[in-house]
Amino acid sequence: MSSVRKVTENLYWVGVNDKRLHLFENIHPIPRGVSYNSYVLLDEKSVLFDTVDWSGCREFLHHVKEVLDGRSLDYLVINHMEPDHAASMEEVLIRYPNCKVISNEKAFLFMRQFGFDLDGRMIEVKEGDTFCFGKHTVTFVFAQMVHWPEAMVTFDMTNGVLFSADAFGSFGSLDGKLFDDEVNFDRDWIDDARRYFCNIVGKYGPFVQQLLKKASTVPIKMFCPLHGPVWRNDLGYYLDKHDKWSRYEPEEKGVLIVYASMYGNTEAAAQALASKLCEKGICNVAVYDVSVTHVSYLVAEAFKYSHIVLASCTYNLQIYPMMYDFLHHLKILNFQKRTFGIIENGTWAIKAGDLMRSFIEHELKECLVLDEQVSVNSSMKESNKTELDALADALIDSIQK
Ligand code: FEO
Numbered sequence: 001m002s003s004v005r006k007v008t009e010n011l012y013w014v015g016v017n018d019k020r021l022h023l024f025e026n027i028h029p030i031p032r033g034v035s036y037n038s039y040v041l042l043d044e045k046s047v048l049f050d051t052v053d054w055s056g057c058r059e060f061l062h063h064v065k066e067v068l069d070g071r072s073l074d075y076l077v078i079n080h081m082e083p084d085h086a087a088s089m090e091e092v093l094i095r096y097p098n099c100k101v102i103s104n105e106k107a108f109l110f111m112r113q114f115g116f117d118l119d120g121r122m123i124e125v126k127e128g129d130t131f132c133f134g135k136h137t138v139t140f141v142f143a144q145m146v147h148w149p150e151a152m153v154t155f156d157m158t159n160g161v162l163f164s165a166d167a168f169g170s171f172g173s174l175d176g177k178l179f180d181d182e183v184n185f186d187r188d189w190i191d192d193a194r195r196y197f198c199n200i201v202g203k204y205g206p207f208v209q210q211l212l213k214k215a216s217t218v219p220i221k222m223f224c225p226l227h228g229p230v231w232r233n234d235l236g237y238y239l240d241k242h243d244k245w246s247r248y249e250p251e252e253k254g255v256l257i258v259y260a261s262m263y264g265n266t267e268a269a270a271q272a273l274a275s276k277l278c279e280k281g282i283c284n285v286a287v288y289d290v291s292v293t294h295v296s297y298l299v300a301e302a303f304k305y306s307h308i309v310l311a312s313c314t315y316n317l318q319i320y321p322m323m324y325d326f327l328h329h330l331k332i333l334n335f336q337k338r339t340f341g342i343i344e345n346g347t348w349a350i351k352a353g354d355l356m357r358s359f360i361e362h363e364l365k366e367c368l369v370l371d372e373q374v375s376v377n378s379s380m381k382e383s384n385k386t387e388l389d390a391l392a393d394a395l396i397d398s399i400q401k
Helices: 054-068 089-095 105-113 185-215 235-246 265-279 295-304 321-332 352-363 382-400
Strands: 005-008 011-013 016-018 034-036 039-042 046-049 075-077 100-103 122-124 130-132 137-142 152-156 161-163 222-224 252-260 285-289 305-315 339-346 374-377
Touching (some): 054 089, 185 235, 222 235, 252 321, 252 382, 265 285, 265 382, 295 305, 339 352, 339 382
Parallel strands (some): 100 122, 305 339
Antiparallel strands (some): 005 011
16 A cells, blocks of 8 residues: 555556655745655556655655556656656666666766766657657657756657646645645645746746647646646646746736835835725735745745835845845846835935845846835835825836726
8 A cells, every 4th residue: 555646547656745855956945845746657568757856765666666566667758857856767777677768868968967877778869759658659848948958748649648847846745635636726736836836947937938839739638747736627727827927927916015124114114005005905915024934935926916015124235135135036037027116214324225126127127116116214204104105006006007
């Protein structure tokens, strides 16, 4: 008895869940854990699609052995060489000495870099090549930069299953529920799915768009990603989310307010703006303290909302460091197409506002900063209330356009 699950006829999930890892890629918190998915196809030939992180290797090998039930393993398809999926391949090759590895030239280069000895066991495929395992014939579709340059996806032309590598994945441990129709995705998963996409593949939106275009030319019935649920029901819902995220289009009209406050005065201004927006009828407002919330969550919320207000105190004549870190993450993730508002604060030299404006205008693509800026000198005064009103009105005008 194990956690192996049948995906569809002759196809089995043999992945593992990881609830012990604190930081994915040693950066992103994953309080709900993560799954490393891997699949076995039992056809005339037996095929394993990708492996799992080293931490789950022992359990994974048990799963593979259980499904093979005495058969040998003929092929291992590696769609993505990143170690959270490929680290266990060496153990697979030791246990199944006749197994050949199917992958592409760049992936084989990376395998050599990681120190894997594949002498005589490599079958190199190119974009559009097909391979027959018996009843099932697959084709290989390159998915460059989703999320590494060697990434590819494998489409089973016989049953419509797309082994989609990192695409259509999510943070979160499966805990027995393998399929999208076994979970309440929009309630329990979407925030982690967005956070996964934006922080892991968000930078490569144009490449995701290329893959979505290729995907639209084949009759996909199921996404089998390397993380998170398998999609067999509402594929359109998830495709639409990925289309929006990869075009850097917001999901919702609303205001994300992120503040950096040392003694509570900048926080008070941020909260006052939130109240004003709600009073004026815009209630889709989310407020975060940049010092409390991990930047991966802030990035995901930035992808979600149409408007962003940054409220920062001045620190060493600069933007508050954690606010600067948030902006830096937006820049390196290619974040774009938003309208920003600014609240600044300072006691003896107010600099944060001009510096944030300059960063947004020069470092982020297609972003607009509203003229109506709030400048707080230590604590909010009567004049700030007028400025806050003006900023709230400008945000509402922009939202309602
Ligand atoms: Fe889940 Fe790019 O590895």
